[in-house]
Amino acid sequence: MPNRLSGLLIKDIKTSIRGYFLLIVIIVALLLVGLINFVIPEDASVEAPIFYHLTENVSNKQLKLIIKDKGKDILKSKEEVIKKMKDNPTSLGVILDEVNNKPKIEIITQGYENQKIINTLKLAIKEELYFNPEGMNNIKIIKLKPSSNKEKIPFNDKIVPLMVLLEPVLMGFVMIAALMFIEKDQGTIEAYRVSPGNLSEYILSKVIVMMLYGLLSTLIITIGTVGYSGNIVMLLILVSLGSILASNVGLIIASFFDNISQALIPIVLTSIVITTPVMLAFFVPSFSPIYLEILPPYPLMFAIKEAIFPTGNTGLLLNTIGLFIVFSLVSYIITVLAYKRNLIKE
Amino acid sequence: MIIDVKGLYHSYTNDDNYAVKDVNFSVKKGEIFGFLGPSGAGKSTTQKILTGLLPLQKGKASIDGNNVKKSPNRLFNTIGVSFERANVYKKLTGIENLEFYSKMFNVKTLNPLKLLRMVGLENAANKRAEGYSKGMLQRLVFVRSMINDPKIWFLDEPTSGLDPTTASKIKEIIKDKQRKGTTIFLTTHNMHIAEELCDNIALINEGEINLIDSPRNLKLKYGEKLIKAEYKINGELRKERFSMINKEEIDKLNEIIKKGKVETLHSQEATLEEIFIKVTGRGLK
Incomplete structure (x- = not known):
């Protein structure tokens, strides 16, 4: 068997390299590295500066407190506020006035802000006026895990785990089906x-080749973006298991079809159905419906994130590895059975 | 019997529309058994059932004592299968294809380069199969099926698409393997190769075997012996065929010979194709 598996592996590696699979993997990985390093900004937070003007009528102490730390954002006139706002399309303006000893506040908007932003600004000003007497700002924040580097990660590097999930792991999903249909x-x-070769070795060889491509792609993407930081061994184990599962699922779907053109749409659709909510959950962590947590890419994405940017959550890594060992074995058995059924039918 | 088939049926549509029906035959060790029939007659279907590529739906079939329904994978160590279709890895070279295939077996395999040399592919050994001509691919598939030095060898149209010289080389290899004791199951629509190589032939048409016998017996039983004569009457050269089973024609020929008017005289046998048409009512094409 080892001789046969090595023969199958050599054959699959040679045919896939000569079929430009390796080239595609390297080019896509390098494009992602370029995208992360040079296109996606390090800081993606959108600043919305607020320009203030305090009229001469103001004597209210609380009103003056609002602009206490605003420095250069305090302007001399309402006209100057409007002029500054025209130069900065994401800015807002606040005119603080006093009529009959009562604060009068005017909020100037660009006109396209949604009600939520305006309400938030209103609330912030109200809080400053009525609920924030001097001294209340002295709230001390204590971090239980001061070693956590969560806040130090630039935005572009933050999406590396997502790229590793989408490219090296899910790549096998489509590519293995293509390889199978060529044969x-x-x-x-x-x-x-x-x-005398059996089907299990035949499938195993292809799954291993896809895994090797996944590992290569992972190394290019991670080293090319965040360098050698993180737990690289854990990362490679996670990617290997994820790739095995993705390849098996790709093969199972492909087993229902006769050619790549028939199988491509179901494979791509499945890929979109699985990855879209996971991507959404990555950018909006509060989005985590129960069905999403059942999808294997969901825990895998957070485990990959933990491996690349460790916070000391070893439990997450080990649980995910355990879970994916089971997933990989079960999916492999189903794949072999699906192909046995499929080939007998022919 | 090394191959034994009884009451074999197969339907691709899982109904009564059978591609092969009630097929019965057996092949002795060391024999070349030919399946002769036109395209779509059921030749390849039978071969695919015997080699496990199609499931055995109905009937019994055994190879070397193993029921093909439950035949173990190791049985393939003693079997070679040459396909009509050039199903090789196009991205691999000729020699890489053979080296890969040799690793699939648990028995000693033959030297890939020697095999390529046997069919004149040694100069293309390191060329990718995608650059091979149809004939070269056919030869590559043929030698690939020999890599494990099989005891039972299935050949599907082994000379199809080959030039006469290469086809002759292939036929020599087949004869040589038979001399060394290999049992050969050969499917073809080519009457010449069937006649030249086979010890026994099954004539198959529309999924049914019409006749099984040796080429010689088939000719004796179903072929009409003829004499082709060229003779002169009143200075005019005439060509005519005389049946040797028709008394009138025999007498007429005797008369011509007696008069000494014969220029040339040749005996003629019916071809397998003529016999096939006589038995099945259709040609081999």
Whole structure:
């Protein structure tokens, strides 16, 4: 068996390299590195500066407190506020006035802000006026895990775990089906079936090749963006298991179809259905419906994140690895059975 | 019997529309058994069932004592299968294809380069199969099926698409393997190769075997012996065929010979194709 598996591996590596699979993997990984390093900004937070003007009528102490730390954002006139706002399309303006000893506040908007932003600004000013007497700002924040580097990660590097999940892991999903259909089209699988080789080795070889490509892609993406930081061994284990599962699922879907053009749409659709909510959850962590937590890419994404940017949550890594060992084994058995059924039907 | 088939049926549509029906035959050790029939007659279907590429739906079939329904994978160590379709890895070179395939077996395999040399592919050994011509691919598939030095060898149209010289080389290899004791199951629609190589032939048409016998017996039983004569009458050269089972024609030929008017005289046998048409009512094409 080792001789046969090595023969299958050499064959699959050679045919996939000569079929430009390796080249595609490297080019896509390098494009992602370029995208992360040079296109996606390090800081993606959108600043909305607020320009203030305090009229001469103001004597209210609380009103004066609002602009206490605003420095250069305090302007001399309402006209100057409007002029500054025209130069900065994301800015807002606040005119603080006093009529009959009562604060009068005017909020100037660009006109396209949603009600939520305006309400937030209103609330902030109200809080400053009525609930924030001097001294209340002295709230001390104590961090239980001062070593956590969460806040130090630039925005572009933050999306590296997502890229690792989408490219090296899910790449196998489509590529393995393509590899399988090429062989089906050439009829080489028939020649293999009249040899003593069995189907489990045949599938295993392809899954291993996809895993190797996944690991290569992971190394290019992570080293090219965040360098050698993080737990690289854990990362490679996670990517390997994720790739095995993705390849098996890709093969199972492909087993229901006769050619790549028939299988491509279901494979791509499945890929979108699985990855879109996971991507959403990545950018909006509060989005975590129960069905999402059942999808394997969900825990995998957070485990990959933990491996690349460790916070000391070893439990997450080990649990995910355990879970994916089970997923990989079960999916592999289903894949072999699906192909046995499929080939017998032919 | 090394191959034994009884009451074999197969339907691709899982109904009564059978691609092969009630097929019965057996092949002795060391024999070349030919399946002769036109395209779509059921030749390849039978071969695919015997080699496990199609499930055995109905009937019994055994190879070397192993029921093909439950035949173990190791049985393939003693079997070679050459396909009509050039199903090789196009991205691999000729020699890489053979080296890969040799690793699939648990028995000693033959030297890939020697095999390529046997069919004149040694100069293309390191060329990718995608650059091979149809004939070269056919030869590569043929030698690939020999890599494990099989005891039972299935050949599907082994000379299809080959030039006469290469086809002759392939036929020599087949004869040589038979001399060394290999049992050969050969499917073809080519009457010449069937006649030249086979010890026994099954004539198959529309999924049914019409006849099984040796080429010689088939000719004796179903072929009409003829004499082709060229003779002169009143200075005019005439060509005519005389049946050797028709008394009138025999007498007429005797008369011509007696008069010494014969220029040339040749015996003629019916071809397998003529016999096939006589038995099945259709041609081999």
